[in-house]
Amino acid sequence: MRFSANHLRAVVCVCAFVASAACGDATTWINPKGGAWSDPANWSNGVPDVDDHAIFIAVGPAPYAVSLPPSAVAGSLIVAGGDVPTALTFSGGALSVAGTVSVATGAGSAGLVFENANIAASAFVVGSGGGVGAITVDEGSTANVGAVLSGFNGNALLTVEGQLTANIMDLGSGTTLRVWCRGAIPAPIVTGSMDRDGTLELVVATDVDVPTPQLFAIESGDMLTGAFDRIVTPTIAEYTPLLELDDDSVSVMPLDPLVRLDVSVGIAPAFVGFAHPISFVATYSSGTIDEGFASDAPLAMQFATSDASVAIIGGAELVILDESPFTLIASHPNFGVPIEGTATVAAIQAESIPFWRVATTADSAPPNGPTWILGGGRAMTSDGRYALFVAGATNIVEVPDGERFPSLFRTDLETGDVVPIDINTPTVVFAGASIDGSISDDGSRVAFLARPANEGEWGQPHAWVRDLSTGQTSLVSHDAGGALADGAVQLPSISGDGSVIYFASNAENLLPAPLDDSALHPPTQIYRYLVSTGAVSLVTVGMDGKPANGGCDSQSVSHDGNIVAFESHATNLIEDNSGGQRIIIWNAEQGTFVRADVSTAGVGASSVSSAPFLTSNGRLLAFESYGEGLGAPPDGNRSDVFLRDLLVGTTEWMSPPVDGASSYDHWRSPRVSDDGRFVAFVGGEYVGSGIGERLRRVDRVSGAIDEISLSPWGLPRPVAYFTPAFTADGSRIVFTADDKNLVVAGPDFKLTALARNLQVPQIADLNSDGAVDAMDLAILIAAWGGATPGDLNLDGTVNAADLAILLGAWTPKP
Numbered sequence: 055m056r057f058s059a060n061h062l063r064a065v066v067c068v069c070a071f072v073a074s075a076a077c078g079d080a081t082t083w084i085n086p087k088g089g090a091w092s093d094p095a096n097w098s099n100g101v102p103d104v105d106d107h108a109i110f111i112a113v114g115p116a117p118y119a120v121s122l123p124p125s126a127v128a129g130s131l132i133v134a135g136g137d138v139p140t141a142l143t144f145s146g147g148a149l150s151v152a153g154t155v156s157v158a159t160g161a162g163s164a165g166l167v168f169e170n171a172n173i174a175a176s177a178f179v180v181g182s183g184g185g186v187g188a189i190t191v192d193e194g195s196t197a198n199v200g201a202v203l204s205g206f207n208g209n210a211l212l213t214v215e216g217q218l219t220a221n222i223m224d225l226g227s228g229t230t231l232r233v234w235c236r237g238a239i240p241a242p243i244v245t246g247s248m249d250r251d252g253t254l255e256l257v258v259a260t261d262v263d264v265p266t267p268q269l270f271a272i273e274s275g276d277m278l279t280g281a282f283d284r285i286v287t288p289t290i291a292e293y294t295p296l297l298e299l300d301d302d303s304v305s306v307m308p309l310d311p312l313v314r315l316d317v318s319v320g321i322a323p324a325f326v327g328f329a330h331p332i333s334f335v336a337t338y339s340s341g342t343i344d345e346g347f348a349s350d351a352p353l354a355m356q357f358a359t360s361d362a363s364v365a366i367i368g369g370a371e372l373v374i375l376d377e378s379p380f381t382l383i384a385s386h387p388n389f390g391v392p393i394e395g396t397a398t399v400a401a402i403q404a405e406s407i408p409f410w411r412v413a414t415t416a417d418s419a420p421p422n423g424p425t426w427i428l429g430g431g432r433a434m435t436s437d438g439r440y441a442l443f444v445a446g447a448t449n450i451v452e453v454p455d456g457e458r459f460p461s462l463f464r465t466d467l468e469t470g471d472v473v474p475i476d477i478n479t480p481t482v483v484f485a486g487a488s489i490d491g492s493i494s495d496d497g498s499r500v501a502f503l504a505r506p507a508n509e510g511e512w513g514q515p516h517a518w519v520r521d522l523s524t525g526q527t528s529l530v531s532h533d534a535g536g537a538l539a540d541g542a543v544q545l546p547s548i549s550g551d552g553s554v555i556y557f558a559s560n561a562e563n564l565l566p567a568p569l570d571d572s573a574l575h576p577p578t579q580i581y582r583y584l585v586s587t588g589a590v591s592l593v594t595v596g597m598d599g600k601p602a603n604g605g606c607d608s609q610s611v612s613h614d615g616n617i618v619a620f621e622s623h624a625t626n627l628i629e630d631n632s633g634g635q636r637i638i639i640w641n642a643e644q645g646t647f648v649r650a651d652v653s654t655a656g657v658g659a660s661s662v663s664s665a666p667f668l669t670s671n672g673r674l675l676a677f678e679s680y681g682e683g684l685g686a687p688p689d690g691n692r693s694d695v696f697l698r699d700l701l702v703g704t705t706e707w708m709s710p711p712v713d714g715a716s717s718y719d720h721w722r723s724p725r726v727s728d729d730g731r732f733v734a735f736v737g738g739e740y741v742g743s744g745i746g747e748r749l750r751r752v753d754r755v756s757g758a759i760d761e762i763s764l765s766p767w768g769l770p771r772p773v774a775y776f777t778p779a780f781t782a783d784g785s786r787i788v789f790t791a792d793d794k795n796l797v798v799a800g801p802d803f804k805l806t807a808l809a810r811n812l813q814v815p816q817i818a819d820l821n822s823d824g825a826v827d828a829m830d831l832a833i834l835i836a837a838w839g840g841a842t843p844g845d846l847n848l849d850g851t852v853n854a855a856d857l858a859i860l861l862g863a864w865t866p867k868p
Contacts, residue, residue, distance in 0.1 A: 080107040088118035091126050091147075102128040104152055110134065110142055122147030122171055131155045131175070135162025135185050139832055143167040151175035155199075158187030158208070163832040168216075170194035177201040178220075181210030181228060186828040191216045193234070202245075205229030205252055209829040219244045227251040228829070243272045247279075253823075254282045412441055412788055412807035413463070414470045415449050423447030424460075424805035426790040427779060431492025431501070431547035431610065434467075436670065436728060436782035440497035441465050442475070443788075443807040444488060462488035462502050464522070467786070467809055475520050476504045479527050482518070483507040489515065490545055494552035495613065495670075498523045499585070501530065501546035501555045506538070514539075517546035517557040519585065530555050530583045532590060533563040541575050547611045547618075550670050554615030555583040556593070558607035565601060566592055578605040580620055582642070593618065593640055596626030606638070608664065612672035616642040619650060619666035619675055635662045637677050639700065650675050651696075654704045657683050669728045670782065673701050676708070676724035676733055686710070693720040695735045697754075704850055706841075708733045708752055721750075723777040730848050731755055731817070732784030734762065736777070749778060749789055751812065756820050757842035762787060762810060785814045817846055818863040827866035834860055 081099035089096045102108040108128040120142065126149045133142055135158035142165065154177045158164035165188035173191075178199050181187035187204070188211040191197045196217040204210035205226030212218075212225075215234040223245045225231055229252030233242060413425040423446040427433050434441040446460040451472050462475040476488040484504045491502030500522070503515040516538055517530035530546055531539040541561030548555045560575045562568065579601050580593040594602035604623030611618050622638045627647040630636070636658065637651040651663035659681025667676045675698040685707035686694040695709040709721040721737030734751045749763040762778075778789040788809045815822040820830040820843050834844035837852045844852040846859040 079103075079105070080109055082109040082111060083120070086118060088120055088143075090121050090123075091144075091149075092123045096120075102126075105129045107132060110140065111136070117141040117143055117167075119143040119145050119169075121145050122149050124148060125150070127152075129153055132159075133157045133164045133166050133187075135160065135164035135187065137162060137835075139163035139165060139186075139835060141165050143169050144171050144173070145169040146171055148172040149174070153177075154179050155189075157181070157189055158185030159183050160185050161828075162186070163828070163835070164188075166190070168192060168195040168197065173197045173199075175199045177203060178212075180204040180212065181208035182206045182226075184208055184828065186832045187211075188213070191218050209827065209832075210252075214242055217242055221246040223248040223250070225250040225252040229253070230255055232257060245272065245274050248272065248274050249279045250282055251280055252282060409808045409810050412443050412465055412467070412809050413445055413447065413450055414465070414472060416451075419449065421445060421447035422449045425807040426805045427777065427788050427807050428462075428490055428492070431490075431545065432550070433492065433777075433779035434781065434786070434788050435493060435497050436495050436550065438781040438786035439466065439468055440493060441467055441779065441788045441807075441809070442491055442493050442500065442502075445807075460487050460489075462491060462500075462504070464493065464497065464500060467788075473522065475500050475502060475522075476518075477527075479525075482527050482529075485513075487515075492546065492548045494548050495550035496552070499548060499552040501548040501557075503543065503546060514542050516543050517555070517583075519546070519548070519555055519583075528588065530590075531557055531559055531561070531564070531581070532588075533561075534590075537563065539564055542578075544578065544607050545609065547609050549611045549615030550613030551615065553585055554611065555585065556609045556611055556615075556618050556620075557581055557583065558609065558620075560605075564590060564592070576601050577603060577624070578607050580606045580609055580618065580640075582615075582618075594622070594624065594627060596624065597629075598626050600626065602627055608666065610666045610668045610675075612668055613670035614672075617668060617672035618642070619668050619677075621664050621666065630658065632658060635664060637663045637666045637675070639675070648700075650698050650700065651677055651679055651681065651684070652698075652705065653684050656703070659684055665723055667725055669726055669730065671728065674699055674726055674730050676726040676735075678720075678722045678724060678735075693722055693737075695721045695724045695733065695737075697724075697726060697730075697733055699850075702850065706754075709735060709737065709750075725778050725780045727780050727784035728782035729784075732780070732814075734778050734780055734784075734787060736789075749787075751784065751787070753815075754842060754848060755817055755844070755846055756815070756822070758822070760812065762789070762812070763791070783814055784812065786811050816863065816865075818860040820844060825866050826860060826863045830860060 079099055081097045081102050083096060084098050085096040092101055094100050099106075104127045106128060107130045109132045111134045118141065122144055124147050126147060128149070128151050130153035131149075131151050133140055133156065140163070144167070146169075148171065151174065153175070155166070155173070155175045156179045157166050159179050159182045161184045163186040167190040169192050172195065176199065178189060178201070180189055180202075181204055185208045187208065190213040193215040198219045200220070201222040201224070202212070202220045203224050204212060205228030209228040210226070211230045211232060213232045213234070225248075231250075231252060232255045234257050411420060411425070412427070413421045415421065425443050425445045425447060428442050428444060433443075442462065442464055444460045444462055450463060451474055464473045464475055465471070475491070476484050478484060483506065485507035488502055488504045491500055493500050498521065499519055501517060501519045503517060505513050505515045518527055519530050520527045529536070529538070531543040533539065539559050539561035540563045541559055543561070544558040546555050546557040558578050558580055560578045562575055564579070564581060565576060582591050582593050583589070592601065594606045596602055602622065602624035603626050606620050606622040606624060609618050609620040618640050620638055620640070621635055623635050627638055628649050630649055636649055639648045639650045640646070641648075649658055650666070651659040659679045660683055661679070661681040663677055663679035663681055665678045668674070676695065677698070678693045678695050680693050684694070684696050684705055686709075694707060697706045697708050698704070708724070721735050724733060724735040726733045731754055732751050733754065734749065736749050737747060748761055751760040751762055752758075753760070778787050780787055786809065788807065791806050791808055813822075816826060818826045818830060820833040823829070834852060834856060837844040840852055841850055842852075844856055846856040849855070
């Protein structure tokens, strides 16, 4: 444990007041349903006096309230933690404690909320000695304490919505200081001195009128020492607030284009980003280094105290002559008159951008044309090594048979090597664009759509498979005699093991027998192609022995190729004549069709369902639906994302609104990691003036929602995102963005194939702090009997099995 000067002063302060109250009696609260502080019947030894210890012992997880009189007193206040967390609220009135307010200072969990109440105490001691404690000072409350000591050999959460004043604040590494910003608050936290190791988390209330002149400040008349381990700031409308830390204050301003997330000399670098296009001038102590740096895109850079001497700014190099301080000035054109933000730092170095382009060139230059991720089958291998993309660029690799627009490529995301897929062979010459495809799990086989030259200018694309290990390209969509399908072909999907390819077609010559009216094409059917033999067979055979009487397509395939999910309008595949588009599962071994867009109770969606995606083991199915009755609120004008467990028979709604959204639009193109933990999808959520579309990842274990499409400086961009592709563990994602601002500089193309690596916290680390400890245990217990957070085995319920997993993974911070 780190003991600072502030810490020692706090300990001395606490011990002194404990000693002064040691001679008092103890009286314990005995009414678990709550009641009046001033009622003697609620206490074991009468209402506490100024010398008495007032004790609250854990009695259950349900909150219980104690109403305060105008002038309650106690020698000390102890809120003891237990295996079941204590949840205690003091409401109204005022309480004066001569000694300490102790919350979960031993083993166990406990929480204390001041609701429209005033509290004065010598010290708050929260979450120490292995305890998990929480104190909340709500919007209508004030707290005036001599010292705050929290999170030492324990975990603590201090939530400040009202006013907190302390002579000394010592926040240990297990402490989160959460501040609710509710408007122009001059100083919600005032402290004589502050020593911190924990996390600072800023939360903006939904009723804040943005922008405001000032949202939040910590003022210290003595000193600030140490550094927050992590600082989390909100996005307010389209602005990420400026957070400033210096020797005696911490403040947030929402209007400055500079965004500083962490400033701690010698400990961690500061990240600086610009939310909007800016003009940029860097000045050195003796004059201007380079005048007029300008960019039409946001810039990202990093301030640090290291000896780094080069920074990339909008694609240009800014060379610092030495480590003498200099000033950065950013003027913001969007405010009518420039607003300048300045920062004096010692050095500048390049920021590591979380996004990178999937398409690369031999000289590492950006592509000279648009690129995009395929929207059909699996576009990336489960280990994240290989991905497929289509490009309208001519500088990626030289295609031996000349240029086509666009062309299909496989990229190695580890080495950057790019291989063309739709190249001519002695027996196959391509003439048209490659528009869709999927890749086997080892990256060696790619199924794709392309138009052969002998089809003529207006010919149909056909399904092919290229074996990169042999260089062979084979026709997939052919009849029994090897001839091209005589109708349209859609979306070839290859199994993970590369043994089976499914495709959709309305060709008549692929059917086992001709139709009664040979002048008509049949509805689109699903076909199965065996790579080992080249044989093609019809999958969608109805209960009447005839081909499906409605269109079937958009298939997704399990790793072994034995289970396929697809969209269908047919009414002769299953005992369901409701019509409309639904999701059907076909089991190759059993030869059966089952409807999958149903609720946990087995009720089918009332409207259109689409975009099925299967995990490799064929157990989990993600899909989108306009239909009601699946778990989302009724709204036939909006599509939602759902996850169906085909083994257990449950259906989860994965796309509810978040962040205080009052309305939201369509969510689509879902993908699920093979372990079932993460679900990603694309869509639009509109709050206030709207922020456009998002790419979102939901963690089914912790309940966390990650905004994948945040820019490096923390802003969602008003852009369109196309179908993503996931790794098996959800740690990497590739997608298409209609926006260049997720990567610094580069050509102005509306379609860019991008990749991003994502954090995957240890499955039992529910608060993502790098440890599995009492805080995670408290989260799991609080969710007991529910679904998230804490469903570690993803069986739909937080129960003893999840507790056993958490205890088995127990790794507290040293």
